[in-house]
Amino acid sequence: MKKLFYPCSGDDWKSIFDMFIDEIDDFIFADLYYSNPDGFVEILQSNDFIGNINMIIEGNPNAKLSTSTEPDSKIHNDIDPCYIRVSFEYKNNPKQILFRKGFAQYALNEIDDDSLDYFCHRGDSMGEGGSNVYFLSNRNSDHEPISRLFDKLVGKLKEDSYILSDGSNVAFKKMIDFYEKIQNLSVEKVAEILPFTVVIGKINLIAIKCLDYRYNHTLMWQVSKEKNQLEDYRKKEGYTRSTYRHAHW
Numbered sequence: 001m002k003k004l005f006y007p008c009s010g011d012d013w014k015s016i017f018d019m020f021i022d023e024i025d026d027f028i029f030a031d032l033y034y035s036n037p038d039g040f041v042e043i044l045q046s047n048d049f050i051g052n053i054n055m056i057i058e059g060n061p062n063a064k065l066s067t068s069t070e071p072d073s074k075i076h077n078d079i080d081p082c083y084i085r086v087s088f089e090y091k092n093n094p095k096q097i098l099f100r101k102g103f104a105q106y107a108l109n110e111i112d113d114d115s116l117d118y119f120c121h122r123g124d125s126m127g128e129g130g131s132n133v134y135f136l137s138n139r140n141s142d143h144e145p146i147s148r149l150f151d152k153l154v155g156k157l158k159e160d161s162y163i164l165s166d167g168s169n170v171a172f173k174k175m176i177d178f179y180e181k182i183q184n185l186s187v188e189k190v191a192e193i194l195p196f197t198v199v200i201g202k203i204n205l206i207a208i209k210c211l212d213y214r215y216n217h218t219l220m221w222q223v224s225k226e227k228n229q230l231e232d233y234r235k236k237e238g239y240t241r242s243t244y245r246h247a248h249w
């Protein structure tokens with residue numbers, strides 16, 4: 001059973017779904033504004049290989065975000081989560097999607113440890129319309145469930161897993177620099193630079209390929225939780241130290 005989680009996915013859930021439907025059995029798309037369950041079913045129905053669609057809704061898809069100011073002047077946002085669970089058959093294989101309405105940081109907390117094959121976050125920003133949520137960052141917050149999201153994400157990822165990112169809402173400097181460097185390059189040119197490795201604590205992230213281009217290239221980063229796996233990867237792929245681009249902090 002392979003699982004993919006895409007927080008703050010908006011309408012882009014469909015592109016990632018189409019790209020991974022053959023490989024993934026269990027999709028979780030999380031967004032504050034998922035409020036049209038029938039719309040999801042209609043989209044799935046338009047795929048000739050999908051049948052036997054079933055939907056179960058837990059919670060209120062029309063729940064609204066409320067904002068209040070705490071006595072200490074902090075702004076507090078709140079929304080009742082809603083779980084739109086869709087199961088279906090794709091080419092005779094059972095699959096499922098959870099459209100999780102609410103704060104995606106909580107959706108991450110709800111995922112079982114060591115269960116995620118893919119994490120995807122892209123097309124986001126800290127500006128207007130963006131979530132300002134940084135999953136590829138270890139920012140501290142005094143509210144524990146939204147603190148150090150990268151550490152939390154790593155706990156959810158399987159030993160062999162992947163992060164898909166276009167560099168949006170990333171706080172690790174070497175990653176930001178790399179995305180800036182490749183932004184105006186063709187896929188072929190980026191392919192020449194890959195693989196590119198970034199080490200965050202004990203975690204190796206190895207960018208191994210480009211998926212597509214929207215605001216920047218969406219790269220597929222192979223995640224290795226133990227550093228010595230990097231050496232195994234180098235040996236397997238035949239890279240020498242001098243040809244291997246490696247960033248560390």
Ligand SMILES: C[S@@+](CC[C@H](N)C(=O)[O-])C[C@H]1O[C@@H](n2cnc3c(N)ncnc32)[C@H](O)[C@@H]1O
Binds near residue numbers: 012102122124130
């Ligand atoms: C800039 S859009 C990006 C959508 C999508 N990733 C794409 O590439 O098209 C940001 C999305 O994040 C959602 N969002 C904002 N804050 C969120 C939060 N805390 N949790 C879940 N979704 C959030 C918004 O509803 C919006 O759909």
